[in-house]
Amino acid sequence: MGSLETVSLRLQSALSLTQDFVDLTQSFLYAMWNGLLLLTALAASTSVLPGQNGIPMVAGQYLLGLGVGDVTGPIVETNLMGYASLEQNGRGLHMRQRSRAYIVADGSAPNNRIVFINAGLYNDQNIAFVGTHSHAGVGGYLENLLPQITSLGYVKQTADAIVDGTVLAVQRAHASIAPGRLSVGSTNIVDGNINRSPIAYLANPAEERARYQYDTDKELTLLRFDDDNGNARGFLSFFPVHGTSLYINNTLVSTDNKGMAAFLYENSVEPDSMPGNATFVAGFAQANVGDTTPNTLGAFCHSPGKAWHGQPCDPLRATCGDTVTDCQGRGPGFQISDFESNRIIGELQFRGAQRIMESQGRVPVHGAVRSAHAYMAMDKHRFTLPNGTTVSTCSAALGFSFAGGTTDGPGAFDFTQGTNSSQPRNVFWDIVKGAVTPTPSAEQIRCHHPKPILLNSGAAHVPYDWTANTVSVQILRAGNFVMLIMPGELSTMAGRRIREALRNTLISSGILGSDANVVVAGPANTYAHYVTTREEYQIQRYEGASTVFGPFTLEAYIDKYSSMVPFLADNASGTPPSDAAPPEQTSKAISLQTGVVFDAAPIGKKFGDVLQNVNSTPYRAGDKVAAQFVGANPRNNLRLEGTFLTVDRLVAGQWRTVRSDSHPSTIFEWVRTNTVLGFSTVTISWTIETGTPAGTYRLSYFGNSKPLIGSISSFSGVSGSFTIV
Ligand SMILES: *[C@@H]1O[C@H](CO)[C@@H](O)[C@H](O)[C@H]1NC(C)=O
Ligand SMILES: *[C@@H]1O[C@H](CO)[C@@H](O)[C@H](O)[C@H]1NC(C)=O
Ligand SMILES: *[C@@H]1O[C@H](CO)[C@@H](O)[C@H](O)[C@H]1NC(C)=O
Ligand SMILES: *[C@@H]1O[C@H](CO)[C@@H](O)[C@H](O)[C@H]1NC(C)=O
Ligand SMILES: *[C@@H]1O[C@H](CO)[C@@H](O)[C@H](O)[C@H]1NC(C)=O
Numbered sequence: 001m002g003s004l005e006t007v008s009l010r011l012q013s014a015l016s017l018t019q020d021f022v023d024l025t026q027s028f029l030y031a032m033w034n035g036l037l038l039l040t041a042l043a044a045s046t047s048v049l050p051g052q053n054g055i056p057m058v059a060g061q062y063l064l065g066l067g068v069g070d071v072t073g074p075i076v077e078t079n080l081m082g083y084a085s086l087e088q089n090g091r092g093l094h095m096r097q098r099s100r101a102y103i104v105a106d107g108s109a110p111n112n113r114i115v116f117i118n119a120g121l122y123n124d125q126n127i128a129f130v131g132t133h134s135h136a137g138v139g140g141y142l143e144n145l146l147p148q149i150t151s152l153g154y155v156k157q158t159a160d161a162i163v164d165g166t167v168l169a170v171q172r173a174h175a176s177i178a179p180g181r182l183s184v185g186s187t188n189i190v191d192g193n194i195n196r197s198p199i200a201y202l203a204n205p206a207e208e209r210a211r212y213q214y215d216t217d218k219e220l221t222l223l224r225f226d227d228d229n230g231n232a233r234g235f236l237s238f239f240p241v242h243g244t245s246l247y248i249n250n251t252l253v254s255t256d257n258k259g260m261a262a263f264l265y266e267n268s269v270e271p272d273s274m275p276g277n278a279t280f281v282a283g284f285a286q287a288n289v290g291d292t293t294p295n296t297l298g299a300f301c302h303s304p305g306k307a308w309h310g311q312p313c314d315p316l317r318a319t320c321g322d323t324v325t326d327c328q329g330r331g332p333g334f335q336i337s338d339f340e341s342n343r344i345i346g347e348l349q350f351r352g353a354q355r356i357m358e359s360q361g362r363v364p365v366h367g368a369v370r371s372a373h374a375y376m377a378m379d380k381h382r383f384t385l386p387n388g389t390t391v392s393t394c395s396a397a398l399g400f401s402f403a404g405g406t407t408d409g410p411g412a413f414d415f416t417q418g419t420n421s422s423q424p425r426n427v428f429w430d431i432v433k434g435a436v437t438p439t440p441s442a443e444q445i446r447c448h449h450p451k452p453i454l455l456n457s458g459a460a461h462v463p464y465d466w467t468a469n470t471v472s473v474q475i476l477r478a479g480n481f482v483m484l485i486m487p488g489e490l491s492t493m494a495g496r497r498i499r500e501a502l503r504n505t506l507i508s509s510g511i512l513g514s515d516a517n518v519v520v521a522g523p524a525n526t527y528a529h530y531v532t533t534r535e536e537y538q539i540q541r542y543e544g545a546s547t548v549f550g551p552f553t554l555e556a557y558i559d560k561y562s563s564m565v566p567f568l569a570d571n572a573s574g575t576p577p578s579d580a581a582p583p584e585q586t587s588k589a590i591s592l593q594t595g596v597v598f599d600a601a602p603i604g605k606k607f608g609d610v611l612q613n614v615n616s617t618p619y620r621a622g623d624k625v626a627a628q629f630v631g632a633n634p635r636n637n638l639r640l641e642g643t644f645l646t647v648d649r650l651v652a653g654q655w656r657t658v659r660s661d662s663h664p665s666t667i668f669e670w671v672r673t674n675t676v677l678g679f680s681t682v683t684i685s686w687t688i689e690t691g692t693p694a695g696t697y698r699l700s701y702f703g704n705s706k707p708l709i710g711s712i713s714s715f716s717g718v719s720g721s722f723t724i725v
Helices: 001-017 019-033 146-151 156-175 256-269 337-360 398-403 427-436 442-449 490-507 535-538 553-568
Strands: 038-043 062-070 076-081 089-093 098-106 112-120 178-188 218-229 232-238 281-284 296-300 327-330 368-377 382-384 391-394 453-455 470-478 481-483 519-523 610-612 626-629 645-651 654-660 666-672 679-687 695-705 713-718 721-722
Touching: 019 442, 062 156, 062 218, 062 232, 062 281, 076 232, 098 156, 098 232, 098 256, 098 281, 112 156, 112 281, 112 368, 112 470, 178 337, 218 337, 232 337, 232 519, 256 281, 281 337, 368 553, 382 553, 398 453, 442 453, 470 553, 481 490, 490 519, 490 553, 626 695, 645 666, 679 695
Parallel strands: 232 281, 481 519
Antiparallel strands: 038 112, 062 098, 062 178, 076 089, 089 666, 098 112, 178 218, 218 232, 296 327, 368 470, 382 391, 470 481, 610 626, 626 679, 645 654, 645 695, 666 679, 695 713, 695 721
């Protein structure tokens, strides 16, 4: 049975809602199955909200629902998604990944609704072969082959966790639907990002650049969700910054800076709730993220002993003495660690969102809820430019600079960025790419010019499709707030162009007035790599090399999205013309990851026994307290919606949980110490936050072990108690 059918069956039993809602959610998941980050869809049926049609609604009211679900896949022995580094396999947990679902229904026509899912699969998504989108999330869930290479193929346990957690988030959002209001505001976060390919940005026309103060967008736009009494229930925000605060050498599963921002916000509203269990939902989505980096101090050479050690990298090719591997962007906390940089970039977004939430300057959102979706075959899509010339996109291909990586995560094979065909090539790649992707035709080479083709991926279908040639295009409208749901990562200027073009079209067609607010969200629905402007494409930095459908990719999207605008009108009916849906891939998926063989405890010990205890001397804020236990493989049970550890505090003779494995102050690490005998250890640590009350505490471990014969069973262990003074 194909995975889609499995998902469908699971949804039907899980949701026990109307068939329409099942279809709706299934369409999200279909999209997700195609490798999505932001998952969206619309239901337009009459029975979706039984019992809620009778609620008397007044003008400006919407029906709103918000929910969160845990989507953390296997945290050990699985490749992390984004940097495409074979060595970057999980060995523990920093923070859990979550999906956050938002439902907006028209108060006067509740069957018109949109669902926006901001999934904690950061940045990741774009998982590229030797790419640079880092992330610290669990990999293997994307459907196409190229992003699966480092995770040894498709990892069903990861995909299942994403589907189950996302269904749960949508169910929770659906169950919470109640009348309320929306308002929108924005603020600038000047220190939250910089451009990692400023030389490409400079290729844009001077008069266009003169309209903007910065070479990245600094604006965070926020859609606030209120209940009927004006109390905030949560928000959805949009700000462009890559999830590459945590470096390529990080091996703890985490959420990077967006998930940190969500944690900081939700925890500030409900400090006593465990992460993921707050009722307030804080969503931090990506905008035109393509050329942004959170490593705001710039890129420097880490080449001890070399003359250029500590110097900025070469600005065009991101090299240090002709190699990319030593060039690394530095975040604001670099003197401490990448985790500190991650916290700072997360906190900047949290504070920005808080300014808007507390501001009187937000304006109410008003108007109908609509959406439009289509599939678009980007393989040789012909269309007419505004100047009347007919042009075409190309079948997907990645250029040489793609393999160079970026200053957020250098490529492993020593390609450099800004590479034109005249420059020397990596011989290994010339051999490998011939073996793995078909040689491009003369027409394909011409179509992508000046991009020298490294991987002719759109033509590679063996054993299954390497990259998508058909993408999902979608627009969601919540009144005068319009979200362009994009299947790739748009560069700063590409995002500005499409937002401006669509806003103008929405206004000139009479659908929205001058208070129209248009944001870009992506990568969503399909992972279709990058989208730069045609001018940036000429420079062939990483982002240009990863603009897979050729120089006219952005113009093609602007043309298609503009053509969908009439379907957003209040009285619109029908759906936009669509190409065929992309072929399903998952049933053909190869998975080389092996399962857990077995776990055992050394003679005289049992699972959960303490091997190294906490100190008996008192701890203070800032100290790290740790204990080591006889462990078992955490892949035996992902403990979704639960935790592998707790920090407990003794209050009036009772142990009360005060931290979980998703607090950034706790770390869970697992080590297989003897493969033959099945032994392993777990180390739990907690860095005590300033303000932690004095008292008696302990660390607890929750695990599941797999015997050689028989079924998996649960166990727990506790450290000795310790005091904080
Ligand atoms: C990761 O690399 C950075 C420098 O690039 C270094 O400062 C840091 O200590 C490394 N982290 C680990 C966990 O090795
Ligand atoms: C989550 O919150 C609910 C109440 O809102 C509570 O009953 C439940 O125990 C909490 N779960 C955890 C894991 O803290
Ligand atoms: C229209 O614009 C394209 C892209 O800049 C250019 O190649 C073409 O020559 C232009 N056509 C006309 C008629 O100006
Ligand atoms: C690559 O070629 C384009 C046009 O062919 C040129 O404008 C650009 O400067 C070249 N880049 C490099 C790094 O040589
Ligand atoms: C929708 O309404 C506009 C004016 O409000 C009208 O011009 C247009 O013809 C209507 N379209 C449909 C499909 O009814």
